[in-house]
Amino acid sequence: MANTPMVEIHQLKKWFPIKSGFKKKSDLKAVDGVDLHIYRGETLGLVGESGCGKTTIGRTLIKLYQPTGGKFIYRGKGVTGGSIDIFSLNESQMRPFRKEIQMVFQDPYASLNPRITVQDILSEGLRVHSIGKGRDERKEMIAGILEKVGLRPEYMYRYPHEFSGGQRQRIGIARAIVLNPELVICDEPVSALDVSVQAQVINLLEDLKHDFQLTYLFIAHDLAVVKHICDRISVMYLGKIVETAETDELFRNPLHPYTQGLLASIPIPNPHMRKIGKRELVKGDIPSPVDPPDNCRFVKRCPKAFDRCLKEAPRLTETGSGHYVSCFLYE
């Protein structure tokens, strides 16, 4: 690789302990050994079905959850010595990075406190990180950012319930961007919105990325959205990455059986384009992530599974340039 990635995540693990009655303590392995890297200025998509651990990754990266294991090497602009492991920091050392790494949440209704005005919502981060002197200057910054996200500046005097879902999501985006971060984790930012509004918000995110030189980790389950906005895509299944590739490469040449099934599941609007009988969808449901066996996680639903898949777990290996897959078919 030509340049070093801005973010390197090594073997990220997040297990939630489950204590139940007399049974032995077990772990819900929401994220179990994930490797990701994100280059400066790109948008990395993270896709997978519900319950595969996408959201947990996002929340663990900003330490809303304490990671069980792994490293989060960060090479931001202000990092002394070039790189730092975010997970090794305590809360006060972490503080400057809480400005650099921001998050946009999924639910535009739950992510804004209903009892404070938009102005207060947006100024909270500014105040915590002592950006802007005094109320007036912060007010101007807030007005500016509201215009940037396509809202009128005087909306800052309103309460969240006075806005539509799309407008609320814009406020949520403004809250992240106003701190001028480097990395923004978008946790399914459009999945709760109407399709027409989705497009607007997606375009807004792209514009902001360009204006503020942002890097996105874009978590989603809608492949059409991901195809549009992402430079590279990582496909996740049950706490593990199964395939990572550049967007075009992944859609043209999906290697992992799960990715193939996932892509086959995209509805095709034009009936003449459909290849009747050729769609091989993934059957069954995602298995329980509680104490999963140490083999390929996908084996029970995989149409191409063989003996080895039941016995050991495949590793993420590079097959072509920048195309990583975790499957024995390609070893």
Place this chain on the structure above:
Amino acid sequence: MPKLFYRKKLDELEEKARPIHINSYWQLVWVKFRSHKLAMFGAVVLIIVVAFTIFGPLFVEVGYEDMDFSSLFKPPLSQGHPLGTDELGHDVLVRVMYGGRISLFVGFASSVITTLVGTLIGLLSGFYGGLIDRFLMRFVDVMLSIPMFPILLTLTLVFGSGIMNIILVLTVFGWMGVARLVRGLVLSIRETEYVMSARAMGVRSARIILRHVLPNVIPIVIVSATLNMSYAILSESSLSYLGLGIQPPMPSWGNMLQKAMNYILGTATGANPWWLTFFPGFFIFLTVLSVNFLGDGLRDALDPKFVSES
């Protein structure tokens, strides 16, 4: 960014936005409260009742202990006793006024302290969770399972009776409900995305509690505080009956009711002194009702989402 331009424009815009959004949150609350008819009714009645108990005694010469042996069990509107007299010739009007001071004070003080203590413990328990939560909630369980009355009787023997003791007892045995209520609310608020967002930005826990958790808990706490006040006024009467608290001849609405219980089936002469129960009962009813209306209105006014129909 053209700063001056923005500042000027913003001031103009704020001016425009004002008719809908007034100046500050508290002004908005006041406007909404004023338009809530029942709440205004409650507030006015409560103010009248409080004024009546505080200033009423200044206009009469008879004290609450003064007995008029020539007129026992006189019905209301008899000469010199607008609300009648009781079995010892006490003037009921005077006793209702003095009794109100005590009942209102006991009710208000114990409900405020109970709510404060309960909310604080509920917040800590719900927000921090873990060991703190376990310890506090087991403490709540213990407090709830202590039989109250034997302890009360012992306390009376040790400390004697009095208003402060009643407030103390009602608080010590009353905060657990609020604490559980608040804890439950905090548990759900703690997991909301707006709290997560605040944490992700590095906002300190104390500020998250004050800024994000507490304002979302307050409306429900207010309603529970008004219910608590009614409960406190009523339980003061049963405590007085047991000998802890307000002792005759000092009146409270509660012990006036309690004493009148003896004549509920009529006196020895066969007359039925209904006014002995009616007047203190009526004032308790009026107070509790208006406090509840007040709480309702306050809850709605504090909620930015709530816009009254008028």
